[in-house]
Amino acid sequence: MTRVITYGTFDLFHEGHRRILERAREHGDHLTVGVTTEQYDEQRGKLNVRQSLMTRIENVRASGLADEIIIEERDGQKITDIQKHGIDVFVIGSDWTGKFDYLGSYCRVVYLDRTAGVSSTELRAADGGILRLGIVGAGRIARRFVPESKYVSGVEAVGVCTPHRSSAEAFAAAHELSFATTSYDDLLDRVDAVYIASPHDAHVPQTRAALAAGKHVLCEKPIALTGADAEQLYALAADRGVVLLEAIKTAYSPGFVQMVALARSGSIGEIRSVQATFTKLVEGNPRERHADGGSTRELASYPLLAIAKLLGTDVRDVQRDALTLPGSEIDDYARLTLRYDGAIGTAVVGLGVKAEGDLVAAGTAGYLYVPAPWWKAEAFELRFEDPSRNRRYTSRFDGEGLRYELAEFLSLITHGRTSSYKLSAADSTFIASTLEQALAQPPLGAAPAPVAAIA
Incomplete structure (x- = not known):
């Protein structure tokens, strides 16, 4: 008897799932199906699983395609399962091509091409x-x-x-x-x-x-x-x-949401200043360096998001100091200064200039420090005059982080809501308005070439 195993979340069991199980069965005589727990899905970055583990197991059972169903709840379990159940063939979708090659030491590994249109x-x-x-x-x-x-x-x-x-x-x-x-x-x-x-x-x-x-x-x-x-x-x-x-994406990442909540809770007193920097060196002539690109258009949304969340949107004045480097048509570096009643926000962005990409929110009782890259907010600290009070927090930032914005988008649709507290219409309008004011201020001309040293 040839024993086959496959794994999945099997949330909202559908025809695509059924087709995977049918094709998995074609590789042997006995099919074992591993269904992931909610906790394991969360650990591996899977978001928005809607159905309970027992419901998902029952749906797989009802398909009549599984000879045996097991629960997957931790990393490394696949090797144990393969050995325990005497598995000959491990089958998984082509989305994971190469990911499970290491199992080839224990059984044959098969990646199934996705059937176009069956989903x-x-x-x-x-x-x-x-x-x-x-x-x-x-x-x-x-x-x-x-x-x-x-x-x-x-x-x-x-x-x-x-x-x-x-x-x-x-x-x-x-x-x-x-x-x-x-x-x-x-x-x-x-x-x-x-x-x-x-x-x-x-x-x-x-x-x-x-x-x-x-x-x-x-x-x-x-x-x-x-x-x-x-x-x-x-x-x-x-x-x-x-x-x-x-x-x-930053607006929806777990660490950033937690960081904003802690800072706005009064933990560092009244916030008087927010300084956020986002720079990267871009070579060649990609989209960012075209005429409709530039540091302000491409990157300023991130620090402006942090400023809006920590200082609010009632800004009095916006000032931009920007620099165009030799041979460039766009601003390669810019500093935006937002003046509030009793506070100042500073956003530093650059495509041709590199700086430390951290965030500091200064308060009347302490300050918040988020190291580079702050826009992922995987770790941040609350720091005080008395160092014994300092606290460090860590959070997840899975993959590229784009899954967080999509999960929030889908959650709003699913629950019939049209606004997210993580990034509201008012926040987005504030960012657009600030960009408008900043871009209306022309950058400085290209910097002069360096003067040759006199021998």
Whole structure:
């Protein structure tokens, strides 16, 4: 007898799950199915699992395809299970290609190609069904987003839209999506929601068109570059009764949410200053360095998010000091200063200048320190005059962090809410308005070439 084993969460059991089990059975005479616990799913970064362990086990049993069902609850268990149950073949979906090659020392490892078009979208239930998500754009962020989406239960990326058919088809093939199109209207007709990861100047018109069509929208930052555009988009979303959420991943990460709550609870007294820096060195001529890019457009949303969350949105004045380096068309470095009544926020961003990427919130009783990269907030400290009172906190930041924004987006839709406290319409509008004011102030000209030393 040839014994086969496979594993999964099997949340909202659907035709795609059934097909995997059927194909797994083809590799032997006896199929053992491992179902993951909620705790293990959380440890491995799987978010938004809706059904209980017992419900998921019962759904697998009801399929009639499993000869035996076991529970997976810890790392390293697969090796033990394979040895304990005398397994000959380990089967898993192609999403995990290469991940379990180490099991080849214990049994044969088979990665099953995904059957195009056979997925959770085929069981779209009225209550708690699978959200069909369309991807707009095929650039770097979209390529990172689709793999992250697989860690969020209840949603499936099904199609992609770009202006160029070759890039759309290549993206769809690489990520095993059901379709590719160059028509935005076609995409909207075939999905429930869109993730917009196109160039900045396309965010507003694409978001507006999707909202008008009654689709939920998760839009990459910046959602808009003017306060008026942001206000109009959120008003349209409210009118159509759909969710509009800006995809600033930091806002939804567990560590950042905890950090904001602790700082705003009075633990460091009244916050008088927030300084946040986000810089990276970008080589060549990628999108960030095009005319509609630059440090302020590309990166300022992150520190402005922190400033908004820690100091609020009632700012009196915005000042930008920006620098354009030789041979560049955009601001390679910028410092934004936001003046409040009784507080100052400072955002430092750079694409051609590197600085320490930390965050410091200074209070009247102590200060908050988040080391680089603060936008992940995997660890932070509350520090005081008396060092014995210092406290250090740690949190998770799984993968690229994009799963957190998608999980929040899906949660809002599932529970019939249209606003998130983690990043509200007011927060996004504040960021857009601040960017508008900052970008209206031209950067300094290109720095002069260094003077040669006199021999």
